[in-house]
Each structure stands twice: as structure tokens, then as C-alpha cells.
Amino acid sequence: MDLPKQIELIFRENSPLATKLSEEITKLAPKVTEKTGLEKIKVMNFCGSHEWTTTHYGLRSLMPREVELIPGPGCPVCVTPSSDIENVIKLAMDGYRVYTFGDVFKLPTVNHYKKDQIGSLAMAKAAGADVRIAYSFVDAIEDAKKDNKPSVFFGVGFETTIPSYAVLFAKEKIPKNVMFYSATKLTAPAAEYAVKIHKASKRSPVSGVIGPGHVSTIIGAIGWDFFPKEYKIPAVVTGFEPIDVLTGILTILKDLYTGDIKYTNLEYKRVVKPEGNLYAQEEIREVFDVVDAIWRGIGAIPKSGLDLNEKYSEYNARLQLGLKEKPWDYDLPPGCKCNEVTLGTAYPDECPLFMKACTPARPWGPCMVSMEGACAVWARFGSSQKVLDALKEVK
Numbered sequence: 001m002d003l004p005k006q007i008e009l010i011f012r013e014n015s016p017l018a019t020k021l022s023e024e025i026t027k028l029a030p031k032v033t034e035k036t037g038l039e040k041i042k043v044m045n046f047c048g049s050h051e052w053t054t055t056h057y058g059l060r061s062l063m064p065r066e067v068e069l070i071p072g073p074g075c076p077v078c079v080t081p082s083s084d085i086e087n088v089i090k091l092a093m094d095g096y097r098v099y100t101f102g103d104v105f106k107l108p109t110v111n112h113y114k115k116d117q118i119g120s121l122a123m124a125k126a127a128g129a130d131v132r133i134a135y136s137f138v139d140a141i142e143d144a145k146k147d148n149k150p151s152v153f154f155g156v157g158f159e160t161t162i163p164s165y166a167v168l169f170a171k172e173k174i175p176k177n178v179m180f181y182s183a184t185k186l187t188a189p190a191a192e193y194a195v196k197i198h199k200a201s202k203r204s205p206v207s208g209v210i211g212p213g214h215v216s217t218i219i220g221a222i223g224w225d226f227f228p229k230e231y232k233i234p235a236v237v238t239g240f241e242p243i244d245v246l247t248g249i250l251t252i253l254k255d256l257y258t259g260d261i262k263y264t265n266l267e268y269k270r271v272v273k274p275e276g277n278l279y280a281q282e283e284i285r286e287v288f289d290v291v292d293a294i295w296r297g298i299g300a301i302p303k304s305g306l307d308l309n310e311k312y313s314e315y316n317a318r319l320q321l322g323l324k325e326k327p328w329d330y331d332l333p334p335g336c337k338c339n340e341v342t343l344g345t346a347y348p349d350e351c352p353l354f355m356k357a358c359t360p361a362r363p364w365g366p367c368m369v370s371m372e373g374a375c376a377v378w379a380r381f382g383s384s385q386k387v388l389d390a391l392k393e394v395k
């Protein structure tokens with residue numbers, strides 16, 4: 001299919017603007033590489049929804065050869081360590097009711113494939129445990145109030161979800177029979193970690209970043225200021241329409257070309273303020289302490305997670321139920337490359353198990369579970385040969 005036709009199909013409503021953006025990107029990219037000496041203009045996203053837009057709409061196919069779009073750590077479910085899932089499974093098997101979100105329900109532990117192991121909350125439920133899927137923390141609380149059964153909410157999420165936890169604690173809405181197991185994570189420290197990994201490796205460094213739109217509504221566009229300041233790479237906050245992502249990429253190219261390296265929130269002002277949501281930030285500070293956190297397949301990233309502070313310690317499931325923190329050990333099932341996929345050092349289809357032993361229907365590793373996981377996105381919408389072959393087999 002020729003490029004104009006492809007653009008028209010992707011951008012039915014706004015193909016003239018998309019054509020203009022695409023042409024400008026194609027024109028500017030070689031000038032940027034020539035001027036900066038970059039081998040590749042590597043643009044990293046930090047949000048599963050940006051990866052979804054990029055892959056679903058085939059934006060990579062519109063890029064000139066100089067521009068590479070890579071997914072980064074943008075899925076909170078994918079990075080929830082196996083030890084946390086194992087702890088919560090144990091609570092469920094010990095008689096606690098466990099609430100969690102639908103994608104976490106299916107998340108496999110490192111041992112899920114072993115005989116006689118209960119390797120996910122779904123398997124715990126099948127074995128008779130009281131595990132319930134909740135659409136929100138509010139729903140879980142309302143349900144838990146009905147019968148006063150000792151319950152634990154498995155709280156996974158980035159800054160977008162965390163305020164929905166914090167505000168209920170701050171407003172004293174949590175009944176005494178509900179405890180909270182925090183597996184919450186902060187995006188910026190992991191984004192910085194990923195960029196450092198690329199810088200230190202033999203691969204080309206990250207040249208620009210697309211800041212996550214949802215997270216930025218909470219932390220503010222200024223939350224990405226450290227990339228231009230400390231790493232001399234431009235950062236843009238964008239929305240999730242394909243036009244948003246193209247505009248973000250073009251903005252990065254323009255900054256690289258002019259040398260005006262900065263963070264920009266040009267076109268997502270409709271949602272994101274420079275300072276973010278100050279109310280949400282205040283509620284998070286009121287309820288949580290920043291802690292070092294384990295990211296699945298990666299290990300500890302300093303100050304990249306949150307746990308309930310002392311004031312709310314009576315609700316802290318880890319503390320109250322004596323769950324020991326295990327030192328981090330490699331926590332991916334054999335052959336799974338989720339650590340590399342999460343850090344953007346491998347594409348999903350570089351994993352030998354992709355669309356073979358690991359599919360959305362039967363995920364082998366954590367990046368194949370949630371719709372925010374890069375492997376799940378590529379499996380559903382990618383156009384790699386492996387996906388096409390697998391689809392042929394299904395047909």
C-alpha cells in the first residue's frame with residue numbers, strides 16, 4: 001500500500017494534517033542525523049497507551065529510516081514483581097479475600113508453569129480462594145463492607161491510579177476489615193533508569209522521550225523537565241490520538257535540529273497542566289512514603305515506589321500480616337525477555353516465545369497479560385511476520 005493511501009486509512013478524519021506531519025518528519029529526520037551525528041533518532045514512550053496508539057495505527061510504518069520508536073516501562077502490571085503476586089496468593093489461600101484489577105488477576109508468578117504451583121490469583125480462585133475482580137478501589141471497599149470479611153486490596157498502578165487510593169485513605173473511607181498491599185510504582189525514576197541503560201549500552205542512546213499523558217495529568221508536564229536538564233534530551237507530553245503522537249515526534253525532531261532542548265507540552269494542554277494536579281499530589285504525600293521498589297525482571301530502582309506511611313500503617317498488609325520482603329531474585333519465567341522489552345532494549349517479537357509459547361490467550365510472561373503490556377499490544381496489533389504467521393495458523 002502506498003504511503004498516501006496508508007495515511008488516509010489511519011487518519012480518516014484528519015489525513016491532510018497527518019500527511020503534513022508525516023512529510024515534515026520525513027524531511028527533517030535526515031537533517032537531524034546529519035547535524036547531530038546521531039546514527040538513529042530513538043524516541044522512547046513511557047506509556048502502554050502510547051505504545052498501543054503507535055502499534056495499533058501502524059505509526060512505525062510512517063517513520064523514515066532515521067527514526068526508531070521504542071516502548072519503555074509503561075505498564076504497571078508488567079513490572080509487578082513475582083514475589084508480590086506470590087505474597088497475595090498466599091493471603092488468598094490463607095483465607096483472606098483478595099480484591100484486584102482484572103489484568104492483575106491473570107498475572108503469572110515466576111513459577112506459574114510448574115506442576116502443583118498456584119501461579120496466579122486466577123489459579124488461586126480456581127483452587128477455591130476468595131479472589132474478586134474490582135473495577136476500582138471504591139468498588140472493592142463497598143463490596144468488603146457488606147460482610148466484614150478480612151480482605152486485602154492488591155494495589156497496582158502508576159501515578160494515574162495512585163490518587164484513587166490516596167484520596168480514600170485521606171478521607172478515612174477505608175473500613176477496618178480492608179488492608180492494602182501496595183505494589184504502586186512511580187514512572188519518572190523508571191524512565192530515567194531506562195534512558196541510563198541505553199546510554200550505558202552499546203545501542204544508540206535515547207534521543208527524545210514522549211512523556212506519558214495520563215501520568216502527566218497528575219505529576220505535571222514539569223515532571224519531565226529533568227530529561228532536557230540532566231540528559232540533554234527533549235521531552236514532550238502528548239495525548240493518545242495518532243495525530244498527538246506524530247506531533248510529539250515532530251516536536252522532538254525540531255528540538256534536536258535547533259538545539260533548543262526542552263520539555264514541551266504543546267498540544268496536550270487540554271488535559272495536562274505544567275504543575276499537574278496539585279490536589280492529587282497533596283493526597284498522595286499525605287498517605288504514602290516514597291520507597292525503593294522492585295520492578296519485575298529488572299530489580300530495585302531507587303525511590304520508584306510508594307508504600308503507606310506510618311499514619312496509615314494499620315492498613316498496610318505487608319506490615320500487619322508479617323509478609324517478609326524477599327531479596328530480589330530474577331523473577332521472569334524461563335526464556336521471557338520482559339526485562340528487555342520493558343527497558344526498550346528488545347522489541348516483543350525478538351523474544352523467541354512471542355506468539356509461540358506466549359500468546360494473549362496463554363501468557364507466558366507478564367508483558368503479555370495487560371493491554372498496556374508491549375507484548376500484548378504487539379500480539380494484537382503488530383504487523384511483524386511472527387504475528388502474521390500465527391494468525392495464519394489460527395485461520
Ligand code: SF4
Binds near residue numbers: 354364
Ligand atoms: S513474548 Fe511473552 S515470554 Fe516473550 S517477553 Fe513477551 S511476555 Fe515475555
